[in-house]
Amino acid sequence: MSTDCRIGYATNVHPGRTLDEALTEIERHAPRVRSELVSRGVLASDETLELGAWFSAEAARLLLARPGEVERMAERLRRSHLSIRSLNGFPYGHFHAERVKRDVYRPSWAGAARLLHTEALAEILARLIADDAANSAPRRAGSESPPKLPARGSITTVPIGWRSEIHAGSTGAALGVAVSHLRQLAAALARLEDRTGVRIQVDLEPEPGCLLDASRDLVEFFDRHLTPRPGEVDPRRHLGACHDVCHAAVMWEPQREAIETIRRAGISIGRVQLSSALEWRPSRDAEIVAAFDEPRYLHQTTWRNSRGEVRFFEDLPDALGAARRESPGDDLVARTHLHVPLSSACAGRLGTTRDSVSEFLGAWPADEPLPAVEVETYTWEVLPPSLRPASLAAGIADEIEWAHREVSRRRGCRA
DSSP, X not given: OOGGGOEEEEGGGSOOSSHHHHHHHHHHHHHHHHHHHHHTTSXXXXXXXXXXXXXXXXXXXXXXXXXXXXXXHHHHHHHTTEEEEEEEOSOOSOTTSSOOGGGGGOSOTTSHHHHHHHHHHHHHHHHHHHHHHHHHSOOOTTOOOOOOOOSOEEEEEOSSSBHHHHSTTSSSHHHHHHHHHHHHHHHHHHHHHHHHSOOEEEEEOOOTTBSSOSHHHHHHHHHHHOOOOTTSXXXXXXXXXXXXXXXXXXXXXXXXXXXXXXXXTTOOEEEEEEOEEEEEOTTTOHHHHGGGOOSSSOOOEEEEOXXXXXXXXXXXXXXXXXXXXXXXXXXXXXXXXXXXXXXXXEETTEEEOXXXXXXXXXXXXXXSOOOEEEEOOOOGGGSOGGGOOSSHXXXXXXXXXXXXXXXXXXXXXXX
């Protein structure tokens, strides 16, 4: 697999409230995913599978509190041909609780806990990258020079917070505190780079319903609040964007328009997450879609009519209720934030937005390597039984195999 085609997966699919649970789940499933990919010829027998790892705030604290724990974890992963080059800093607490919903956006960037957690993750990732470089990059004979480190590692994060919660009270205080915390983070990341030689970029991930739910919101936020100031670190060196293809599709953003809007503003896209949303017709599919209504995650839904007007619903039950009450016209098309496996072009009689992944790959400049890329379906255990794979490892491998094939087809990488 060529570097340009390297695709990993996000480990927030695995439970991991505690550090021991997170490591146990990664070591239980990730080697099986890799084994599946090797047997299919997607990975070479000596090739590493990269993980976009998720550690809760509790797990991250323990990783740093136990001397040498980060390096021991890296060595355990290395023995299984696994590595962590990026972290998912979005979920803070128990992402596999019985009910998550809006809690996944808490604490927002107005909370000091979000800043402290992200700084901890940055320290962990810098040490992982440095350890990996020291143990995998050979030195030339007689050279005392340390191995060259990768340009940066990526940490995804919540796009400030849920919009209505950030705007609560209409004083702007929460937003101001959030901006202050992000500027403090940029300064901390600059100090980390000076100390370790590793550049960490924290990537805000636009999501429907959040303060930043589309590329234009992200750009406006950077332009209004994160411009360089004399004597301070340029926030754009250490803060960037995570482009989630599913999120942009739910917001009806053309993929090319989204990435060009971000890049034209001088904002670096440090991570790309590949996943599909559910697509359906409110006039005919409400009863079928009801099978996807589950109590754990928030499933933001949008309707778009033939005039291009978009209506937003915070959660799937709200959209289903409207569909039953209002007799929507046949011109309405709905998209729901519910990650459908990329290996499935449809979800039974319903559609998906998988074509948005192909659209994104075709839109990324052909002469530039892709950023860190990962598949991020975390909803396997809440999907209807007909969409669940024989095993979790097989399902994740199916997604990576499809994504790798599509990247190879779109970008001419070695298959």
